[in-house]
Amino acid sequence: MNKSDLQQIRTLIEEMFEKHLGAVHEEISVLTKNTNDISSEIAELRREMRDGFDAVTSKLAGINNWIDDESFARKDLEHRLRRALPDLPEAARS
Numbered sequence: 001m002n003k004s005d006l007q008q009i010r011t012l013i014e015e016m017f018e019k020h021l022g023a024v025h026e027e028i029s030v031l032t033k034n035t036n037d038i039s040s041e042i043a044e045l046r047r048e049m050r051d052g053f054d055a056v057t058s059k060l061a062g063i064n065n066w067i068d069d070e071s072f073a074r075k076d077l078e079h080r081l082r083r084a085l086p087d088l089p090e091a092a093r094s
Contacts, residue, residue: 082088 078091
């Protein structure tokens with residue numbers, strides 16, 4: 001390969017590059033827009049999921065509080081019954 005062959009190859013590559021540069025730029029622009037759109041959609045889905053998890057966490061905390069209240073009420077049941085019915089006989093223990 002001589003110098004003129006290399007120059008022809010270089011010229012050909014430069015011409016092709018210039019010819020297709022606009023198309024490549026357009027494709028990159030479309031890909032960038034699509035990436036931005038997808039990023040926005042992902043961010044929205046993450047917000048929705050976070051809101052859903054927060055709602056579930058809040059509901060579970062409420063259920064936990066209710067269970068604690070019920071547990072306390074049941075532990076306190078015998079004491080409350082004895083206050084209301086002082087003559088209530090002791091429960092048979094096994």
